[in-house]
Amino acid sequence: MSNLSLDHHRIRKDTPLFARSVYLDAAAAAPPPLPVVEGIASYLKDLSRLGPYLPSFRAKTYEQVEEVRSKAAALIGARPHEVAFTSNGTEGLNLVANGLDWQEGDEVVLLDVEFHSNVVPWLRLERERGVKVRTVTTDGEGMTTAEAVLAAVGPRTRLVTISHVLNALGTVQPVEEIGQALKQIQPQVLYLVNAAQSLGLLPLHVDRLHCDFLAAPGRKWLRGPEGSGILYVREDHLEEIRPTLVGWGGTEWQPAARTLRHPATAKRFQAGLPNIPAILGLGLAVDYANQLGVAATAAQTGALVQQMDDLLRRIPGLAVYGPVQPEHRAGIISFNVTGVDPKRLVTVLAEQGVIIEAGTFMAEVALAKYGQSVVARVSPHYYNTEQDLVRMADLTETAARGAES
Ligand SMILES: Cc1ncc(COP(=O)(O)O)c(C=O)c1O
Incomplete structure (x- = not known):
């Protein structure tokens, strides 16, 4: 069933966890494959073996960091000087929010279902x-349209921000259509895409998104390090x-002239020493993703989500939330079973080596569309097999039948 260019056996072997457990929580964080872990370990070993400031080692490390910047940029169709390294997705969103020169009365447009960190x-x-925050009401599946977003854009709108994929429902927003319409009609309005749940899962290209900013963590679908x-x-x-933070990394300071300048590259956001182990791991995760191909990953994950959905819907008393049409959903399925506490279900499954998650996912508005406040969530990735999904569904069915009797 695999469209992936790496064989599934190799993919499974690259992550020792899969020999023991069924991992279905990529939306929180996916386990990094061994090449990522070993690359980081090797760098850390070199730190203690050679000394961080051995000149040749230091120079090579900085070269590698710049190579990662180029790879990460290429993954999203950007140029290296347009990409800054951050510690997580939230940091990127904050750097934009806190870095713009806001005037009283400026407006920001976002969706009612936005994740906490983008609110x-x-x-x-x-x-x-x-600043005034204008909220666009999404439909019953948490979805918006370019028309709805544009209708909220007024003369004082400075920025529109959209999360590409909703973390609780898996809803895929039409981010390319929104960007295109926005730039056609209101080109001066800035557009920030939150790709937290799509980097590594869906192909991303900043020109096709027509976005000015894009923020994402590496630890989820890309399988980079925390x-x-x-x-x-x-x-x-x-x-x-x-830049929110200033220091030796991102600020040129000339004491005699008392001038302060930030370079016109994304390095301006790197105030001090970057998190080199995480950056090197990120680069290896990009290599790994490229070996598979993000388009192939999207197809594979789409098929798995569909299978998971079919299996779950057969379970008595189980309700699946989120978009019905497969093309409107990516990677994530949320559900509840009548009479079964979703958090208890997580524990029961974990005891059997099946890892899923339950919670509010800080997505109260999205879940309220289905009358829910807490749900169970599964998020399969290309590394999962059909057997993984069947095992998860069988255990859930046993819990559902237990609640019935
Ligand atoms: C939709 C969405 N946006 C933003 C974030 C924040 O990412 P991070 O935890 O890396 O800051 C998350 C994390 O779960 C998310 O799901």
Whole structure:
């Protein structure tokens, strides 16, 4: 069934966890494959073997960091100087929110189903800087349209931000259509795409998105290490974003002239020493993703989600939430079973070596569309097999039948 260019046997062997457990929580974080882990370990060993500041080692390390920047940029169709390394997705969103020169009365447009980290930076601007946050109401599946977003854009709108894929429902927003329509009709409005749940899962290209900014962590679908992430800033906006942190890494300071300058590259956001192990791991995760091909990954994961959906819907008393049409959903399925506490289900499955998650997913508005506040969530990735899904569904069915009797 695999369209992937690496064989499934090799993919499974690259992650020792899969010999023991069924892992179905990529939406939280996916286990990094061995090449990522070993690359980081090898760098750390070299640190203690050679010394961080052995000149040749240091020079090579910085070269590698720049190679990773180029690879990460290429993955999203950007140029290296437009990509900054961050520690997570939230940091990138904050760098944009806190870096723009807001005027009282400026407006930000976002969706009612936005994830917490893409709401609070804007709400804080509302509280502290007189910025107005306009919220677009999505449909019953948490989906919006370019028309709905444009209808919320007014003369004072400075920025529109959209999460590509919803973390609780898997809803895929029409981010390319929104970007295209926005730039056609209101080219001065900035567009920030939150790719937290799509980097490594769906093909991304900043030109096709027509976005000015894109933020994402590396640890989810890309399978990079915790503590890795990227922020893309389109070249012509680099100088509009004032670095939140300043220091030796991203600021030129000439004491005699008392001048302070930030380079017109994304390095302006790198105030001090970057998280080199995480960055090197991110680069190896990009290599791994490229070996498979992100388009093939999207197709494979789409097929697995569909299979998972079919299996879950057969279970008595189980309701699946999120888009019905497969093309409107990516990677994530949420559900509940009558009479079964979703958190208890997580524990029961974990005891059997099946890892899923349950919670509010900080997505109260999205879940309220289905009358839910807490749900169970599965997020299969290309490394899962049909047997993984059947095992998860069988255990869930046993829990459902237990609740019935
Ligand atoms: C949709 C969405 N946006 C943003 C984030 C924040 O990412 P991070 O935890 O890397 O800051 C997440 C994390 O779960 C997410 O799911």
